[in-house]
Amino acid sequence: MPVYDLAVIGGGIAGLGVFECAGRAGLKAVLLERGAPGRATTAVTSGLLHGGLRYLPYDAGTSWLMCREISRLRRERPDLLTRQAFLWPVYRGERLGLGLVSALHDEYDLFAPLRGARLHARLSPGEAVAVLPGLKREGLLGTVAFDEWRVDVPGLVASLARSAVAAGGELLENARVRALSVRAGSVAAATLEDGREIEARTFVNAAGPWAEEVARLAGAATVRLRLRKGVHLVIGGEPPPHGLIFPGPGGRRIGVYPRLAETWVGPTDEPHDGPPDAASVTAREQEDLRRSLSFVLPDLAARPCRGVVGLRPIPHQAGAAFLLSREHHIFDHAAEGLSNFLTVAGGKLTTYRPMGEDVLASVLGKLGRPAPERAAEGEERGLPWSLVRAGGLAASAGLLSYFAVRRAFAGRGREGWSAFTAEER
Numbered sequence: 001m002p003v004y005d006l007a008v009i010g011g012g013i014a015g016l017g018v019f020e021c022a023g024r025a026g027l028k029a030v031l032l033e034r035g036a037p038g039r040a041t042t043a044v045t046s047g048l049l050h051g052g053l054r055y056l057p058y059d060a061g062t063s064w065l066m067c068r069e070i071s072r073l074r075r076e077r078p079d080l081l082t083r084q085a086f087l088w089p090v091y092r093g094e095r096l097g098l099g100l101v102s103a104l105h106d107e108y109d110l111f112a113p114l115r116g117a118r119l120h121a122r123l124s125p126g127e128a129v130a131v132l133p134g135l136k137r138e139g140l141l142g143t144v145a146f147d148e149w150r151v152d153v154p155g156l157v158a159s160l161a162r163s164a165v166a167a168g169g170e171l172l173e174n175a176r177v178r179a180l181s182v183r184a185g186s187v188a189a190a191t192l193e194d195g196r197e198i199e200a201r202t203f204v205n206a207a208g209p210w211a212e213e214v215a216r217l218a219g220a221a222t223v224r225l226r227l228r229k230g231v232h233l234v235i236g237g238e239p240p241p242h243g244l245i246f247p248g249p250g251g252r253r254i255g256v257y258p259r260l261a262e263t264w265v266g267p268t269d270e271p272h273d274g275p276p277d278a279a280s281v282t283a284r285e286q287e288d289l290r291r292s293l294s295f296v297l298p299d300l301a302a303r304p305c306r307g308v309v310g311l312r313p314i315p316h317q318a319g320a321a322f323l324l325s326r327e328h329h330i331f332d333h334a335a336e337g338l339s340n341f342l343t344v345a346g347g348k349l350t351t352y353r354p355m356g357e358d359v360l361a362s363v364l365g366k367l368g369r370p371a372p373e374r375a376a377e378g379e380e381r382g383l384p385w386s387l388v389r390a391g392g393l394a395a396s397a398g399l400l401s402y403f404a405v406r407r408a409f410a411g412r413g414r415e416g417w418s419a420f421t422a423e424e425r
């Protein structure tokens with residue numbers, strides 16, 4: 001066996017992103033995946049490259065980064081993306097009224113050119129029911145239509161693996177790392193379940209929800225995750241023609257995501273304690289999701305369904321669950337006496353590339369090689385990164401307040417499905 005420049009542990013979207021970047025930088029890399037690539041958390045996402053609408057009021061920087069990545073992938077791999085229109089209906093008595101939902105979309109529209117989305121429009125109740133048959137009409141005050149992008153996740157996984165292997169990388173499936181041996185202050189080798197030893201100059205732990213477990217194999221104790229469980233319902237048969245945003249269990253906004261021959265509904269967002277392998281879907285979670293769906297699309301909710309579960313590997317941070325940052329974090333275990341060992345956690349499917357680039361920059365530093373060229377940030381359309389980032393929470397919240405006030409005085413904005421669909425990007 002050769003001594004690799006880099007061994008990546010975990011073949012989810014995070015590990016594949018690192019593996020692909022390593023190939024482009026000319027490193028001799030190996031990816032160690034305990035099952036098949038992209039079959040764990042990455043396989044049970046909502047399958048969207050989205051612009052982070054949920055994070056916009058408190059973390060516009062992450063939203064901007066997600067939109068920039070959509071723009072890049074649309075240029076490089078348009079075959080993997082499909083435009084997906086979503087409806088956000090607002091019913092009488094809801095906490096978020098039509099004015100505030102519209103103001104949120106006014107702010108989201110700032111990023112629309114960047115992510116290649118059409119500007120949102122408001123639909124009357126009659127029009128919303130006409131474009132999404134089966135949508136509950138009773139109590140409907142109005143609906144906002146907007147765009148996201150559906151991604152072919154298995155296609156993306158295969159494409160990243162292919163280009164890394166074409167660049168000389170080795171991908172080992174069914175290669176669970178069960179031990180990491182440490183010699184003279186660095187990780188020397190990974191031992192696989194079948195006893196093989198993989199030697200490398202640097203090691204990256206990208207094991208997603210299992211990252212704490214894998215870090216402990218080398219004696220590293222600083223990786224702490226705040227795992228959040230996400231359950232989707234999967235409903236077979238013809239999907240609805242458009243996606244939908246609606247209040248799920250506990251009032252948290254969730255989505256209806258049309259796929260080829262099925263519809264995914266969710267995800268929930270609950271704490272998960274205990275080992276990642278113990279995560280499962282309870283009958284109660286499934287029933288709560290089904291009941292929430294029955295308020296907006298009763299016919300869809302009446303079909304047979306199954307539940308699927310995934311865990312968000314969010315780096316530990318204090319604070320309310322709905323305010324957690326989705327930025328990725330790199331733990332450099334040099335601080336714990338392991339000079340060549342890194343862990344990456346957090347991030348989104350949408351941000352796999354910046355995650356990979358950040359990790360690669362640290363790996364190259366450890367190998368004593370020059371930093372690689374980064375995806376140019378200035379070439380994109382939209383707000384400058386520095387402006388969004390610098391403002392942080394204050395800018396995000398301030399922008400939303402501005403749009404809420406402007407809405408109150410400036411009225412309803414763009415209206416009608418034909419106005420929404422006429423604008424091609």
Ligand SMILES: Cc1cc2nc3c(=O)[nH]c(=O)nc-3n(C[C@H](O)[C@H](O)[C@H](O)COP(=O)(O)OP(=O)(O)OC[C@H]3O[C@@H](n4cnc5c(N)ncnc54)[C@H](O)[C@@H]3O)c2cc1C
Pocket residue numbers: 009010011012013014015032033034035036037038039040041042043044045046047048049050175176177178206207208209210214228229230231232267309310311312313346347348349350351
């Ligand atoms: C329900 C849900 C919905 C989401 N929806 C979206 C979305 O629509 N859009 C978006 O941008 N983001 C979404 N996300 C966020 C994001 O997609 C995930 O956080 C991300 O896919 C996690 O990828 P990962 O590579 O970190 O983890 P994983 O995909 O879990 O990869 C980790 C890999 O490590 C392997 N592994 C573990 N232990 C070992 C070991 N000892 N040896 C070798 N290999 C090992 C596992 O088999 C696994 O393949 C969603 C997250 C969840 C939970």
